[in-house]
Amino acid sequence: LLNTKLMEQQSEISQLQQNLDSLTAQLDETNHSRQQSELTQLCSLKSILPHSTKMSLDELTQEIISYVNHLTNEMNSLKEKTVLSDEDSQHDGRRI
Numbered sequence: 001l002l003n004t005k006l007m008e009q010q011s012e013i014s015q016l017q018q019n020l021d022s023l024t025a026q027l028d029e030t031n032h033s034r035q036q037s038e039l040t041q042l043c044s045l046k047s048i049l050p051h052s053t054k055m056s057l058d059e060l061t062q063e064i065i066s067y068v069n070h071l072t073n074e075m076n077s078l079k080e081k082t083v084l085s086d087e088d089s090q091h092d093g094r095r096i
Helices: 002-048 057-095
Strands: none
Touching: 002 057
């Protein structure tokens, strides 16, 4: 009875070790895939930005934020010009 219990525990430990090994391998593979994906994304971003390719990810993030802010300002400026142009058109239409 004691020998049977010991064998069952050893079998369970062996199974748990195999599961641990399998999960560790999966985690390693997932981490490697994630790193490759991040590297690919970083290279892709660097290729579309007209700045040095020696930027860190934080510097690149700041560049993107600055660029988006610049685009937002341009868009707001165009909206204001459109509104002013529309108002001028309405005033001109009333004079005729």
